[in-house]
Amino acid sequence: MVKEKYVGQRLARTDSLAKATGAAKYTGDIWMNRRDMLYAKALFPPYGHARILSIDTSEAEALDGVVTVMTADDLPGKNGYGGMVPDKPVIAKDEVLYEGDPVALVAAETKEAAERAVKLIKVEYEPLEGYDDPAFMLDPSSPMLHKDNPFHKNHNISDEQIIRKGDVEKAFKEADVIIDNWYKTPLVDHAYMEPDVAIAQYDPIQGGITIWSPQHAVQLAKRAMSDAFGMPQSRIHVCSQLVGGGFGGKEDSTFDVSVVAGVLSIRTKRPVYFELTRDEVFKGTGKRHPSLIHHQLAADKSGKILGIKVETIIDKGAYKSIDAIPSRTTQYAGGPYSIDNALTHSWSVFTDHPYGCAFRGLGSPQAHFAMECQMDELAHRLNMDPVELRLKNILRDGDTTIWGQPMMEERGLGLEECIRRVTSDPKFNEPLDNSDPRIRRGRGIACFMYGTGTGSATDGAHVMVQAQPDGSINIGVSASELGQGFLIAMKQIAADTMGVSIDKVYLDYADSAASLESGATVASRTTVLTGNAIVNGLEKLKERFAAVAAPMLKTGKENVVFFDNKVFAKGLENEGVPLSAVIAKAFSSQVPLGAIGSWYPPMAAPKGDGLGDKMHTYAFGCQGVQVAVDIETGEITVEDALLACDIGKAINPDTVEGQFEGGMAQAIGWALMEEHFMSNGRMKNHTFHDFLIPTAKDIPNLRTIIVEHPNVLGPFGAKGVGEPPIVPGAPAIRNAVYDAIGVAINEIPMTPVRVMEAIKKSAEKS
Amino acid sequence: MVTVAFTLNGKPVSCQVNETEVLVDTLRERFYLTGTKKGCGTGDCGACTVLLDGDAVRSCILLTAMVEGRSVTTIEGVGTLEHPHVVQQAFVDASAVQCGFCTPGMVLTTIALLEKNPDPSEDEIRTALSGNLCRCTGYQKIIKAVQLAAERMRKGN
Numbered sequence: 001m002v003k004e005k006y007v008g009q010r011l012a013r014t015d016s017l018a019k020a021t022g023a024a025k026y027t028g029d030i031w032m033n034r035r036d037m038l039y040a041k042a043l044f045p046p047y048g049h050a051r052i053l054s055i056d057t058s059e060a061e062a063l064d065g066v067v068t069v070m071t072a073d074d075l076p077g078k079n080g081y082g083g084m085v086p087d088k089p090v091i092a093k094d095e096v097l098y099e100g101d102p103v104a105l106v107a108a109e110t111k112e113a114a115e116r117a118v119k120l121i122k123v124e125y126e127p128l129e130g131y132d133d134p135a136f137m138l139d140p141s142s143p144m145l146h147k148d149n150p151f152h153k154n155h156n157i158s159d160e161q162i163i164r165k166g167d168v169e170k171a172f173k174e175a176d177v178i179i180d181n182w183y184k185t186p187l188v189d190h191a192y193m194e195p196d197v198a199i200a201q202y203d204p205i206q207g208g209i210t211i212w213s214p215q216h217a218v219q220l221a222k223r224a225m226s227d228a229f230g231m232p233q234s235r236i237h238v239c240s241q242l243v244g245g246g247f248g249g250k251e252d253s254t255f256d257v258s259v260v261a262g263v264l265s266i267r268t269k270r271p272v273y274f275e276l277t278r279d280e281v282f283k284g285t286g287k288r289h290p291s292l293i294h295h296q297l298a299a300d301k302s303g304k305i306l307g308i309k310v311e312t313i314i315d316k317g318a319y320k321s322i323d324a325i326p327s328r329t330t331q332y333a334g335g336p337y338s339i340d341n342a343l344t345h346s347w348s349v350f351t352d353h354p355y356g357c358a359f360r361g362l363g364s365p366q367a368h369f370a371m372e373c374q375m376d377e378l379a380h381r382l383n384m385d386p387v388e389l390r391l392k393n394i395l396r397d398g399d400t401t402i403w404g405q406p407m408m409e410e411r412g413l414g415l416e417e418c419i420r421r422v423t424s425d426p427k428f429n430e431p432l433d434n435s436d437p438r439i440r441r442g443r444g445i446a447c448f449m450y451g452t453g454t455g456s457a458t459d460g461a462h463v464m465v466q467a468q469p470d471g472s473i474n475i476g477v478s479a480s481e482l483g484q485g486f487l488i489a490m491k492q493i494a495a496d497t498m499g500v501s502i503d504k505v506y507l508d509y510a511d512s513a514a515s516l517e518s519g520a521t522v523a524s525r526t527t528v529l530t531g532n533a534i535v536n537g538l539e540k541l542k543e544r545f546a547a548v549a550a551p552m553l554k555t556g557k558e559n560v561v562f563f564d565n566k567v568f569a570k571g572l573e574n575e576g577v578p579l580s581a582v583i584a585k586a587f588s589s590q591v592p593l594g595a596i597g598s599w600y601p602p603m604a605a606p607k608g609d610g611l612g613d614k615m616h617t618y619a620f621g622c623q624g625v626q627v628a629v630d631i632e633t634g635e636i637t638v639e640d641a642l643l644a645c646d647i648g649k650a651i652n653p654d655t656v657e658g659q660f661e662g663g664m665a666q667a668i669g670w671a672l673m674e675e676h677f678m679s680n681g682r683m684k685n686h687t688f689h690d691f692l693i694p695t696a697k698d699i700p701n702l703r704t705i706i707v708e709h710p711n712v713l714g715p716f717g718a719k720g721v722g723e724p725p726i727v728p729g730a731p732a733i734r735n736a737v738y739d740a741i742g743v744a745i746n747e748i749p750m751t752p753v754r755v756m757e758a759i760k761k762s763a764e765k766s
Numbered sequence: 767m768v769t770v771a772f773t774l775n776g777k778p779v780s781c782q783v784n785e786t787e788v789l790v791d792t793l794r795e796r797f798y799l800t801g802t803k804k805g806c807g808t809g810d811c812g813a814c815t816v817l818l819d820g821d822a823v824r825s826c827i828l829l830t831a832m833v834e835g836r837s838v839t840t841i842e843g844v845g846t847l848e849h850p851h852v853v854q855q856a857f858v859d860a861s862a863v864q865c866g867f868c869t870p871g872m873v874l875t876t877i878a879l880l881e882k883n884p885d886p887s888e889d890e891i892r893t894a895l896s897g898n899l900c901r902c903t904g905y906q907k908i909i910k911a912v913q914l915a916a917e918r919m920r921k922g923n
Binding site: 010012013015016017018019020021022023024025026028029032033190191192193194195242243244245246247277278482483484485654655657658661662663664665666687688689693694695696697699701702 | 794795799800802803804805806808810811840845846850855857858859862863865866867868869870888892893895896897898899900901902903904905906907908909
């Protein structure tokens, strides 16, 4: 029996005061008082694609203060690293495939010397054509970017995924309506506030290395960099300090900085500091994959969706990185709807762009953008209410998804409640003020689903729990504190499970030497997977301690209750003994105080044709927005945004709302302003004054509704919450713009230029 | 090199710096005041905000040599873990902190705002904070924190 004393409460985060007073230390805050630290710089190419003809490092090496200059010939191990496959070179050897490929590295005694030295390296390049268009590169007759592409028989494809369900051709033949449109989404940066940074320190005792770098996965890092360091995975020790924002990006970008600091430290046997400038972060680190989506939807005249055919071309950039986007875009191409016939097909294609990596939502925002625009197109065509149309088609208990997974209410299925609560909201139903002919107002909604966890065979979580004889508890977890608030959520789960006050729980986190493989802090998985592993570990301790306590309490071990730092027999709360006394007794009775807690979701079960169960549970949601469009300037203002999201159980409603609001704001940025412009493999905008993200002036009052349909397999009923809130914003805004001006805009961001072009094109047509 | 003497968090200090050194580097690397963050180096993101004679300024585009004789306040100078400033406490109480990298700058911008305008409207708050980027929060709880701090300061607690 577990009482919920902390779970569900709005407890203040443990890290907030330290952050608000400047006392919290990030990776970049711990180097400058180290006298022995070397400072690193990388030389990046002035081309998106070029052959390296020669490199002359002699002048740089001769500069006072320079300790070493490295090129691809000087590496300690293989010239490759990466989260999934080691395909990204530590230092480019013969060719650069994008602007973020380092050509040479410098380590110097001072920052100034390192900065001067990279400017003294002479490189002769032969510029090559930079490939910007993934649709062009998909053609088998296009030039080859990677020699001997190991990933696919077509030389530029990184990954290809297909889902086939039912009989699509028959569904399209029998349809009353076919909606056929193209959609396009941009290349965007995560724009985390903390630039990428790493400190590496060679370990001469066992021939290993320690890396400090903000990231999502300290255990994955060992595997990702082992080849490059020429060391067994076991010798790589990785710590992630507080992370100054990640959103998926630092799952990979940490490797870009960590391998540089690492190989320099291995070479010099000195600690090395390496930090990217913001310019280098923009040009070099991973991005959200741009997508080009051809979406065809067949329905009958009542609005029932009969089938979909969807093709998605994804810009992979230069390297593989995290390549789940074809899988996710095929999975979510039909949104949260019950559709019997589907053919969804996606390709990720190499170009000379920054590599596409994980970014909040991992392909789901792109897929849902197309599908939810299609839903409004269908509603317009049939002259139906878009809300009724969605309610007619949503997944309900017993329905199967397009990938053939049955949906179960016991795993949490709150989409209908989300839709009803948004669309019945009084403010969302107030009359629109359209008195000014220049300012047109409209409303739109969008729905979505999003799986908890990676849905892959490796998904699982393992933690170390250790009781102390004073009644406090250590928990070793590999997860990172990215700002999402996992520390407080895990403390709430652990304190209630163990029946201790929350101050008794201390997390040893984000340190590969104090934790076990637990998967990355990604995929909206930590609360559920790591939370369940903590519950499992603590239950093991409780079972042991109950056996120790039973004779002390003169009761059977099945009657022992843990609550309020005490242990007592059921019903005899006032006669208990302190937990510390029981732990101390266990300590002196050959009862181990430590255990490993583990949890695996039900195994993902592929059945061919892309069908089979994927994630064990899904978050669902609906967002409504109101926009005002200035039809003379094309400027769109989001005036109201309301998100209802079913996340099973809010372990801490404050941090859950924080995730909702942050995701909604990022969606506004993606929908309206964020876009990197690439030409010949070079990025045209790489500062915060030409790559714009939302300021406080661009965001309305963000309204949120937490919906809780518990997941029977989640800790206290929880499902994942981190990524879902970004998914519905862009299509909801686009549908609201459609409602306001009667013009469909199928390419984001909907910048004033695109809005004016669409208005002009629409006027010419009519 | 030039010698610069100024007031830092209420105490007179002086240091020798290169003519091109910017204040954020001086604060972090010479005085180890690492609460001032460097997010962009181009004056766009606001993470490096400090108070210069009470005004919120970007220390990444301010030459250290230019603060001669002036008063600089960093996040460490306004409150501590034991005795946080009312604005810092409001950020905690309103759950306005996520990754925290923008938070010191947000706090200092808020202090400068409330000094001049003790009862700002939501729009005035958004305008004042519009030079400080946050990627985590959507600004929602930050606005609430500023309102909470303003209310507490007006009530004198």
